[in-house]
Amino acid sequence: MKTVKSTLKPLAAAVLSGALLSTPAWAETAYVSNEKDDTLSIIDLDTMEVTATLDVGERPRGIIFNRDRTKLYICASDSDTVQIMDLKDHTIIGELPSGEDPEQFALHPDDRRLYIANEDDALVTVVDTVTFEVLAQVDVGVEPEGMAVSPDGKWALSTSETTNMVHWIDTETHELVDNTLVDQRPRHVEFNQQGDIVWVSAEIGGTVSVIDVDSRQITRKLTFNIKGIHPDKVQPVGVKLTDDGRYAFVALGPANHIAVVDAKTYEVLDYLLVGRRVWHMDFNSDQSMLLTTNGISGDVSVIDIDDMKVIKSIKVGRYPWGVRIKP
Amino acid sequence: MKIIRKTALILAILLPALAQASETLTIRIGFIAYHPDQGPVLSNLIPEPKDRGFKGAELGIKDNNTTGRFLKQKFNLASELAESPEQVSSIAQGWLDQGIKLLVADLPATQLTQLVDLATKHGAAVFNAGSYANELRSKQCLKNTLHTLPSRAMLTDALAQWANAKRLSDWLIIRGDTPEDIAYADSLKRSSKRFGINVIEEKTWDFDTDLRRTAQKELPLFTQTAEYDLVVVADERGDFGEYVQYNTWYPRPVAGTQGLTPVAWHRVVEQWGAAQLQSRFEKLSSRWMNDKDYAAWAAVRSIGEAVTQTRSDSPEELFSFITSDKFQLAGFKGRKLNYRLWSGQLRQPIPMVHPKSLVSQPPLEGFLHPVTELDTLGFDKPESQCQVSFSN
Numbered sequence: 001m002k003t004v005k006s007t008l009k010p011l012a013a014a015v016l017s018g019a020l021l022s023t024p025a026w027a028e029t030a031y032v033s034n035e036k037d038d039t040l041s042i043i044d045l046d047t048m049e050v051t052a053t054l055d056v057g058e059r060p061r062g063i064i065f066n067r068d069r070t071k072l073y074i075c076a077s078d079s080d081t082v083q084i085m086d087l088k089d090h091t092i093i094g095e096l097p098s099g100e101d102p103e104q105f106a107l108h109p110d111d112r113r114l115y116i117a118n119e120d121d122a123l124v125t126v127v128d129t130v131t132f133e134v135l136a137q138v139d140v141g142v143e144p145e146g147m148a149v150s151p152d153g154k155w156a157l158s159t160s161e162t163t164n165m166v167h168w169i170d171t172e173t174h175e176l177v178d179n180t181l182v183d184q185r186p187r188h189v190e191f192n193q194q195g196d197i198v199w200v201s202a203e204i205g206g207t208v209s210v211i212d213v214d215s216r217q218i219t220r221k222l223t224f225n226i227k228g229i230h231p232d233k234v235q236p237v238g239v240k241l242t243d244d245g246r247y248a249f250v251a252l253g254p255a256n257h258i259a260v261v262d263a264k265t266y267e268v269l270d271y272l273l274v275g276r277r278v279w280h281m282d283f284n285s286d287q288s289m290l291l292t293t294n295g296i297s298g299d300v301s302v303i304d305i306d307d308m309k310v311i312k313s314i315k316v317g318r319y320p321w322g323v324r325i326k327p
Numbered sequence: 328m329k330i331i332r333k334t335a336l337i338l339a340i341l342l343p344a345l346a347q348a349s350e351t352l353t354i355r356i357g358f359i360a361y362h363p364d365q366g367p368v369l370s371n372l373i374p375e376p377k378d379r380g381f382k383g384a385e386l387g388i389k390d391n392n393t394t395g396r397f398l399k400q401k402f403n404l405a406s407e408l409a410e411s412p413e414q415v416s417s418i419a420q421g422w423l424d425q426g427i428k429l430l431v432a433d434l435p436a437t438q439l440t441q442l443v444d445l446a447t448k449h450g451a452a453v454f455n456a457g458s459y460a461n462e463l464r465s466k467q468c469l470k471n472t473l474h475t476l477p478s479r480a481m482l483t484d485a486l487a488q489w490a491n492a493k494r495l496s497d498w499l500i501i502r503g504d505t506p507e508d509i510a511y512a513d514s515l516k517r518s519s520k521r522f523g524i525n526v527i528e529e530k531t532w533d534f535d536t537d538l539r540r541t542a543q544k545e546l547p548l549f550t551q552t553a554e555y556d557l558v559v560v561a562d563e564r565g566d567f568g569e570y571v572q573y574n575t576w577y578p579r580p581v582a583g584t585q586g587l588t589p590v591a592w593h594r595v596v597e598q599w600g601a602a603q604l605q606s607r608f609e610k611l612s613s614r615w616m617n618d619k620d621y622a623a624w625a626a627v628r629s630i631g632e633a634v635t636q637t638r639s640d641s642p643e644e645l646f647s648f649i650t651s652d653k654f655q656l657a658g659f660k661g662r663k664l665n666y667r668l669w670s671g672q673l674r675q676p677i678p679m680v681h682p683k684s685l686v687s688q689p690p691l692e693g694f695l696h697p698v699t700e701l702d703t704l705g706f707d708k709p710e711s712q713c714q715v716s717f718s719n
Contacts, residue, residue, distance in 0.1 A: 101606075120606055122393050142393045143603050161600060162628075162657065163394035164635070179397045181635070184657040185600070204657040230700065232662035254661070 028284050030291055030325045031072060032300055033060035034317025040074070040085075041300075041316035043291075045284060045325070048302065048312050054090055057083050062104040062147075063322040066129070067111040072324065073129075075102040075116070082116060082127070087326065097134050099125035104188075106147040106156065108171060115156045115169075117144035124158050124167075126174060136174035140167045146188040150213065151195035159186035159200060166200055168216060178216050183207045188280075190239040192263070199248060201236035208236050208250055210266065222250075222261065226271050229255050238280040242287050247305070249290055251278040258292060258301075260308060272310055274301035285327040293320035351399045354391075354640050356627060357422040358384040358406040359442070360433035360457065361415050366505075370569040375617075380433040380456060381406050382612040383620030387627025389611070391634070400634055402627075412438050416445060423449040428642045431626040433457030433619055443469045450719035452642040454626035457619060461514055464670035465706045468713035471642075473649065473671040475629070476622035479514040481705035482589040485677035485689040486559070486582055487518035488703065489589075492691050495556035495580070500529040501549070501571065502561035511561035511584060528552045532567045546574035559583040586681065589689075592621030593680045601659040625664070625673060629656055646717045661688070667702070669711045674701040 030043040038060060042052045057076025064073050065087075072085040075098070082098040082105065085091070098105075101120035108115065113135065116125045122142050126135040141163025148157045149171065156169040164186060168178040183205025190199045191213075200209045210220035224234045235253035241263055242248075248261040254277050260270040275294025278301070283290055290303040294313075300320060302312040360380050376382075384404055391402040405427055409415045415438045419430065428451035432439055436458045446453045447470050455463065455474040463469060464478045490496065498519060502512040512529065519526050530552070534545060550558060550571075558575050560583040562568030568585035580587065594615040597605060604624075608616040616624075632654065633645040648654055650671070655663040660676045667674060679687045690700040702708075 119603055120610070139396070141397065142390045142607075143600070160394075161603075162390055163397070164657075165394070165397060167397075176397075184655050184663060204655065204663045206663070232699070235662075 028325055028327055030282070030300070030323055031063055032291075032293060032316045032320045033063050033074065033322045035059055035061055035295070035319040035321040037317035037319070038076075039317050041320070042090075043300065043314055043316070045289070048314055050314065050316060052090070053317065054085075056085070056092070057081060057095075061321045062102070063324050064105060064107055065324055065326065066107065069326050073105065073107070073114065075105060077101050077103055077119070082114065084129075094132070096127045096129065096132055097125075098127060099123055099134075099137065103145055104147045106149045108149050108156070109151065109153040113171070115147050115149060115158070117147045117158055119143050119145060119161075122160070124156070124169060126156075138167075138169055138174055138176055140169075140176065141165050141179075146186060146200070148189045148191055148198070150191050150198075151193065155213070157189045157191075157198060159189050161185045161187065161203075164202070164205075166198075166211065180209075180211055180216050180218065182209045182218070183221075187237045188239050190241060192241050193243050193245060199239045199241065201239050201250065203235040203237055203253060206231060206234050206236065208239065208248075208261075220266055222266055222268070224250070224252060224255075224259050224268060224271075226252070226255055226257055229257075237278075238292075240281045240283060240290065242283070242305075244287075249281055249303075251281055251292060253277055253279065254296075256294075258290075258303065270308055272303060272308065274303075274310055275299045275313055280322050282323045282325045284325050291323050291325065293323050295319045295321065351401050352634070352638065352640055353401045353403060354395075354429065354630065354634055355403045355405065355425075355427045356384070356388065356429045356431060356630060357419070357427045358404060358431045358433075358623060358627075359409065359415060359418055359422075360407075361409040361412065361435070361438055362433075363412075363435060365564045368564055368566040370565055370567075376614055377408075378612065379617055380619040380623040381408075382608065382614075383456075383616065383623035384431055384627050386608055386611050386620075387624040387631065390607075390624075390628060391631030394631065394635060398635060398638070400638075402631065402634075404627075409438075412441075416441060419445050423451060428452065429630055429645070430454065431456050431623055433623065436460040436463060439463070440467070440469065443472050447471050447718055450642060452646045452717070454629070456622035456626050459510075461510065461517075461706070464672050464713065465711045466713075468711075469671070470716050470718050471646065473626075473629070473646075473666055473673065473715075475625040475673045476618065477591050477675060477677060478670075478672060478705050479511055480517060481672075481675075481677055482591075483511070483514040483518040484521060484704045485589040485679060486515070486587075487522035487524050488689045488691055488694055489679055489687050490524060490557055490582070491522040492693070496524050497554065497556045498524055498526050498559050499550060499552055499555040499557075500526055500559050500561065500583075501532055502529065503532055503564075503566050503568070505564065507563040508561045511563055515559055515561060515583070527555050532562070534567075542570035542574050546571060547576045550574075551576040555579060557582055558586075560585045582679075587679055587686055588681070589677045589679050591618035591675070591677070592616060593618070593678055593685075595680050595683065595685045596659070596678050598685075599659055599661040600657075604659045625656065625658055628658075629654075629666075629673075632656055643717055643719060650715050662701075666715070667705075667708075667711075668715050669708050670706055670713045671715045672705060674699065676701065677704060 058078035141160025183202030
């Protein structure tokens with residue numbers, strides 16, 4: 001790999017790499033959006049320390065990489081834009097016309113079309129990240145939040161928090177073709193690796209619905225029960241599935257726990273105590289580690305998946321929302 | 328910029344579950360309000376918005392329609408501000424004759440009771456989004472009625488629970504002399520017993536000086552009693568209460584209808600997605616959402632949820648769904664909300680606020696209840712003689 005670094009002395013490279021240049025290839029880097037600080041925290045996963053804090057647009061929430069992970073898209077909700085950060089030098093190189101109040105988004109497998117949920121406007125905006133053109137705006141339910149595109153690129157799914165539905169958008173026509181009613185306040189939608197099953201969390205309903213993609217019907221509904229915590233406080237938000245199809249992790253919000261679910265039998269295997277109000281998660285590249293954003297405690301918990309234990313918590317900014325890990 | 332907006336109404340045809348619902352279901356809701364004259368007050372009040380409640384109902388309808396669009400359900404709102412108590416009945420009668428049988432009311436207890444009498448005869452359902460009266464949740468049980476506005480008891484219980492947790496257990500209560508102030512003070516006393524609070528003295532403010540000039544002189548003397556931890560004010564219209572803070576004999580915090588205030592809703596509530604509700608409301612009405620707006624919104628949304636789930640427009644069916652264990656409302660208060668099956672009261676956490684921040688949101692941890700901590704606020708089952716019922 002030929003980069004600027006190679007021409008520098010090792011010491012200087014080490015000093016500079018965290019702050020200015022791209023991180024070394026051997027270290028994985030986590031990006032965390034801090035909703036109430038208008039910043040991103042960058043965590044070096046070797047040292048488990050925050051190496052830099054970058055100013056971004058107002059109220060950053062959803063964050064996502066492009067396919068080769070050279071760019072990071074950032075929903076700057078209160079700036080009503082999606083910012084594009086160049087990960088080489090962490091500069092903002094562009095802003096996409098996202099529509100108002102973008103919260104979550106999903107990138108189509110074509111690495112081009114970005115599906116953005118506009119929470120205040122009950123819309124999903126589809127933006128071409130190459131031409132910066134708005135390709136379509138699709139009317140959905142009140143407070144759209146969760147967004148996902150199926151691995152085959154055929155479906156874009158949006159969940160609306162007050163309408164309590166999963167909306168099925170055909171990515172060819174950008175027409176809304178079906179709705180699946182789920183429990184109260186659906187927050188997040190996640191496809192499995194094969195793309196035949198989708199998991200949908202309902203924060204106030206306290207459930208995760210498992211939906212069959214072919215029939216678009218709910219086949220299974222998971223509930224969670226943690227000793228000593230009132231069921232009303234068990235509020236599922238983020239869902240992550242391991243690529244091997246073994247585990248599902250569900251972030252349970254103010255219950256301050258992550259549920260570990262057997263993704264084949266749907267049995268809840270364990271509850272892991274993390275920081276306060278846990279929302280979103282991401283895996284490192286070999287999926288041996290899971291990071292969670294804990295809004296109220298303002299930190300990130302690190303879970304070792306082999307041991308199924310929380311091994312570390314790392315202080316970040318105020319109200320961390322999203323997390324993405326770059327190899 | 329090329330923008331194509333696609334409202335996909337055709338999609339309903341593709342929904343197998345909805346195949347039979349070829350016609351749009353129209354749900355008509357009536358919002359009625361009467362704002363009796365509060366009388367002159369000493370403090371130059373920030374006036375209460377005239378469209379209080381109305382805008383909350385309107386937003387509820389908008390939210391319902393966005394959902395309804397996907398299910399071929401259309402929600403319409405009729406809304407009227409009555410000029411006199413008599414007009415309340417004539418407006419309601421007119422609506423009932425037209426078949427509007429889902430009513431949301433911001434009315435004083437007396438007019439609400441009259442409305443409920445009328446509504447019961449027509450098999451209509453009523454949501455109380457305007458009266459805090461404790462009697463309506465404990466002794467004077469109303470048929471066909473659900474309450475989305477908290478009772479005074481819920482507010483004062485929240486305050487007493489918080490005071491207990493903070494060990495502010497000696498209270499000086501000062502109240503005005505309107506029936507509402509007396510009711511609030513009575514409610515405070517009830518709460519004080521429930522949460523181990525000691526009321527060291529209760530005083531009535533009946534002076535007639537202009538406090539804007541003399542608050543510093545009058546209030547220290549007025550509050551010179553045995554020592555207290557907290558001054559609790561019962562002055563619902565904001566007559567003298569605004570002048571209590573920083574003018575008490577002992578330097579103690581002030582709570583109640585002024586100072587730290589338990590409310591149904593306030594601008595400072597922004598957690599649990601409430602920021603989105605606040606911004607939708609502000610966009611619609613160019614002002615902040617208040618307690619009556621929230622209660623009206625919650626009533627209309629409760630109807631909406633019931634219609635989504637039952638696909639019915641029958642008041643009886645909707646009422647029965649709302650009072651079943653299947654009902655849940657995402658009310659932006661951090662947990663699902665539902666109704667008490669005795670009083671018909673919407674269970675809800677009570678934000679305790681001062682003008683620019685949320686201080687606490689009871690029920691607080693540690694106050695236990697065998698069913699739900701939410702029932703530590705307000706009249707619990709054994710304390711109420713009521714039982715939810717519907718008659719045609």
